[in-house]
Amino acid sequence: MMKKQFRNAVAGVVAVLAAASSVPTAEAETLAKNLFGGKALPAATAPKSYGFYSKGCFSGGVAIATDGPNWQAMRLSRNRRWGHPTMINLIEKLSREASADGWPGLLLGDISQPRGGPMLTGHASHQIGLDADIWFTPMPDRKLSSSERENMSATSMVNEKTHRVIDRLWTPAHERLLKRAASYREVERILVNPGIKQKLCETVTGDRSWLKKVRPFWGHDYHFHVRIGCQPGSTDCKGQERVAAGEGCDKSLAWWFTEEPWRPNKNPDAPKARDLMTMKSLPAACVAVLNAPAPVSEAAVTVRGAGQPTSVAKIIDSAPVTANAFSEIPLDRVPIPMFRPEPGQ
Numbered sequence: 001m002m003k004k005q006f007r008n009a010v011a012g013v014v015a016v017l018a019a020a021s022s023v024p025t026a027e028a029e030t031l032a033k034n035l036f037g038g039k040a041l042p043a044a045t046a047p048k049s050y051g052f053y054s055k056g057c058f059s060g061g062v063a064i065a066t067d068g069p070n071w072q073a074m075r076l077s078r079n080r081r082w083g084h085p086t087m088i089n090l091i092e093k094l095s096r097e098a099s100a101d102g103w104p105g106l107l108l109g110d111i112s113q114p115r116g117g118p119m120l121t122g123h124a125s126h127q128i129g130l131d132a133d134i135w136f137t138p139m140p141d142r143k144l145s146s147s148e149r150e151n152m153s154a155t156s157m158v159n160e161k162t163h164r165v166i167d168r169l170w171t172p173a174h175e176r177l178l179k180r181a182a183s184y185r186e187v188e189r190i191l192v193n194p195g196i197k198q199k200l201c202e203t204v205t206g207d208r209s210w211l212k213k214v215r216p217f218w219g220h221d222y223h224f225h226v227r228i229g230c231q232p233g234s235t236d237c238k239g240q241e242r243v244a245a246g247e248g249c250d251k252s253l254a255w256w257f258t259e260e261p262w263r264p265n266k267n268p269d270a271p272k273a274r275d276l277m278t279m280k281s282l283p284a285a286c287v288a289v290l291n292a293p294a295p296v297s298e299a300a301v302t303v304r305g306a307g308q309p310t311s312v313a314k315i316i317d318s319a320p321v322t323a324n325a326f327s328e329i330p331l332d333r334v335p336i337p338m339f340r341p342e343p344g345q
Ligand SMILES: [Zn+2]
Pocket: 123, 126, 131, 132, 133, 224, 225
């Protein structure tokens, strides 16, 4: 009886919420990961992140092309090459500048789903278009096939027993790549395995100020995770606490080399937050993001890199946006994915 009353009450609340936000009841009850995971294209409205890295969504997303002059995207079937335009342009810039530093090119892991939100598998974060995974494995000097991109494994840089970097795999080029990524103002954190952080603490000479952005975290031995801050215009984006002052090569790092962080999870089968989130768990604006019109095509919102510049004119000619798309800003300031040279370059 109690159960039934409770269920009726829940149904009532759902109905009210659904009416208020004009979401069909079924949608309000569907798991958010199924709704966001089912979207093939972004919301064609102004670029905005809503909520937090592990609980939110975003609009105005753009994709990074599967192949660029200095990158190849992996695991194409997941359709996670999407991000806030600032994130995608930053990856493009990193690929170019890392290449100039001597890195052979980036292998790109997951960024976000087209409209963000919780994912069907994997990550807790990557929900608001401001997170990207980049492999520690350098890009081969040939085009990978789509099956290689699905199945090829990255190389773990860390011995899983000692949690220390495997010295024969670690190179100065890895350090330069992380330093380059950390050098961008937009980048607030880079997550790496504690063994990698320790290696940097032991070996980086000269400027060490960038070490504070490089944070130890579980996993991240095959790839590093670049996180940028909330971007201008995203007033409903919830930022992270600032990273602590100092290099982080202190006892906060030493903790990772105790037994405590590696104790087996007491309840490994407990459902993860992303597996339980419904639309009600997310910021209310995510309903509009989910239901917003899509751009006319993926190509219209894909960043191709310096070798194949994407101009505003080309996008508007080849792919006129629908009446609602990008309606919040005038066309001459449409968040078009394009190569923007830095002043002085
Ligand atoms: Zn990640």
